[in-house]
Amino acid sequence: MRQMVGLAQRRGIFYFRRTIPETLRAGMPAVLGTAGAGIFDESAPVSLKWSRAGREFWVSLAPRDEDEARSRARRLDGEADALIRIAKRHITLSAKPKISELDDTTIQGLVTTFRHHKLAADEARRRGAEPLCREAFDALGQEIAAREAELRDANARGDCAATHFDIDAMMTVLDAGLNIAFGSPADRRLYLAFVEAELEVMTIIRGRQSGVTRPTTARTSSDEPRSQDRPSRPKREKADGPTPEQILEGWKRDQTPTEKTFYAFSSKVRRWTAFLAERGVTFDRASLSDASDWKIASLVERSAKSVSNHLYAVKAIYGWALANGKCPVNPFSGLKQPRAAVKGRRRSTKRDFNKEEAARVLTAARDRTGYQRWVPWIACVTGARILEICHLERSDIVSSTGIYYFRRTTEYDSEGKEAQISEAKKAKKTSKTKA
Template sequence: MRQMVGLVQRRGIFYFRRTIPEALRAGMPAVLGTAGPGIFDESAPVSLKGSRAGREFWVSLATRDEDEARSRARRLDGEADALIRVAKRHITLSAKPKISELDDTAIQGLVTTFRHRKLAADEARRRGAEPLSREAFDALGQEIAAREAELRDANARGDCAATHFDIDAMMTVLDAGLNIAFGSPADRRLYLAFVEAELEVMTIIRDRQSGATRPTPVLTVSDNPRSRERASRPKPEKADGPTPEQILEGWKRDQTPTEKTFYTFSRKVRRWTAFLAERDVTFDRASLSDASDWKIASLVERSAKSVSNDLYAVKAIYGWAVANGKCPVNPFSGLKQPRAAVKGQRRSTKRDFTDEEAVRVLTAARDRRGYRRWVPWIACFTGARISEICQLERSDIVSSKGNHYFRMTTEYDSEGEESQISDAKKAKKNLKNHSSKRFIPIHPRLIEEGFLDFVAACKDSDLFSDATPDRFGNRGGNATKVISRWVREKLGITDPRISPSHSFRHRFSTLCKNFNVPPEMRDRLMGHSSGEASELYGEDYWISTLSIEIRKLPVPSGLG
């Protein structure tokens, strides 16, 4: 089986596959039209079919050609986006009272918006960056004829189902903020009006298909019920407060975060301000209710951990802004973090590599070069983070009184020497915290494997110069992704509880606990802070002392 982004190939035929966000699965059947009979046959009004469990879209692309499959998949992916947007809006509006009656004025406004959507979509297809191919033009003509026949039949029989599950029709109603009761008089009147309106639209589209110029009418404020509602609201007073960008810049100058931290926090703030913009709320006027609604909306498509990280970052920015008089209140104060997947569990949900898995990774790594060869081995026998390993230099491999060790540091010179290092290079070497600066003895099995010979033969100052730096100059970022894909796709270790670039660290900690390495020495080897006041006094552990502990740790069973 050959797999690609968004595509799966089974027995030569390509399929489009996309997971439905968990929070939307319960509502997706209604969006797909499962409220009516015969929904799962090929005449259903949408081209994407979810399984009855509602877990994913799975559609045969009916081709063995990869390029054609990708072209068809892009179109389906756009439809999937639209369906997911509809499902999200359904969830948002479900708390509103259901409407059973609509007056003629409201229906006419909705019909005008619906007609504009249809004509604008057709015009965009014909006036895109590339002209329609002859095949696409002919297929469009067939699609128009089939749709017109369907609408004429529905109009003759008074059947509103022809537009009831149309994406443009659903989005028109949802954008207007209406929660119309299914099967109510308002529901039937409106969707029959949509049938009549689309029949009128088909006349214009047929003219366009024959070469006539029929421009899409401009949708005015008076035509759009949503715009009329917004226009009737009193305009908020012009905000005099600082912009989010100004607040971020002030926080950056004051707190001096790393480039990566600033980039990450800025992205989260932009996500938050985009949410506020939909509500016509400025950054400095946001309330606890806004923050709570953002949390709930984010959980629809993102994990609890990701949402929690967003809340933490934006709360920190507001904390600085309030302390410095830029905002009156912190809307995230008092907001509860989303409940984790494992309630009340403090321990990590990730697990160690088993001996069998460790042997599989280490054995396979022998056939690779550079960081791909040595990073898994070093991680296994030191418990170091991938980012720490990838930034090692030759001068970080040190020998003292017969003991070889790694020097985890942000310095670029040899031990005991001073040199002038450019700011550009300093950005490439980072440690997670102060406790991460440490010495780790080299395990005898690493020496036996030939690691010191590799170091001696290395011509560059960086041991792993083949690890391409990411946008922040860190070699560990891209290396982590490469190793993770290799472990999962090539070695077949797909258990989601395994973190390919971190499970060796988990394993190292477990071995330390079970082979009588004292907790304070385990913390020192792994770069953890014990929080004890004694850390502030005296020198660090001697390498000879740490070497005794590192030798206690066994080689994975079965490693040749």
């Protein structure tokens, strides 16, 4: 099983780290260079876009707050999921011969899938666990207008670059198992068709932005070309996809999880398939819209943390199934975690003394002797920590130009040179560490 989100801390700074599978390390720099805005959020404070992809991803998360760092790490983990998925597809396709020509039927089928991905992603963005705030809604409107202007300009000039590195376009081709030669006639025809298809999608998305209800419908046979429009081909029986139980067994044999992990993942997959059964959808035909609806419905009965665990487990199973050709798409790819599960972690219940409580402590300290008298008062006047105050010795009281002050650390002398630590202070530090 892959390494989970890792938070490493160095000198108070949090870092995101995730190991890159050894077989993907050679091709990961090329994937990073071609991945576009569909993977990386240009407005995000941190991204994997400029990371060094060697043995692992290693990115500074900047803030010293653990909750904020963990939130950023979860988003980076989603970027890493997409990058690893693309790299796996590239390796699989590299063994296949390159394609220079595509027939109209194949292009139309790819365009249908691409259009569905675009609409489903927009719907998931609007129908998340919480409504879009006013700032996010306005930003989305500006993003839609800018993207539509870019597509219209590209369509007028016959430029297919506008969709060439789009994540939905890229995954549509990779999931179809097509190794299309870059710059070939097939490459140009397909991505120009993607430009036209996204322009049609933008009309629907603009309607959604103004409040018009335009749900994303599941792809059906009506989306495919009519039989009289496509060349005849020999008929074959349609094979049923593998059942969730078969996928779980394959994942178990391949990944060798512990019995506890396998039981936990299996129970979550069963809840997901029961939800799909009520909708008449099979495991291998689920969409991003189905996944988003399951998340929202689950939040009514379960905590955000529990729902987050469910989403992670089912997403991991789909990831394995997709990588091994058992499912056409991962409906949980790109689905956001419940916000409360990210922001509600490790909230401290401690609080500072109020003025009345602090006054009572200091007043009581006047009647004590030794450290019970002086530690509270030194803490009040200097703001030093209890441990720093208890480490003070008589030699730590020094003067400069007639002003006395505490030298709270004895590792360095007044000139900045390293000094010796007394045996008594070493003993204090050792006892504190053991405690």
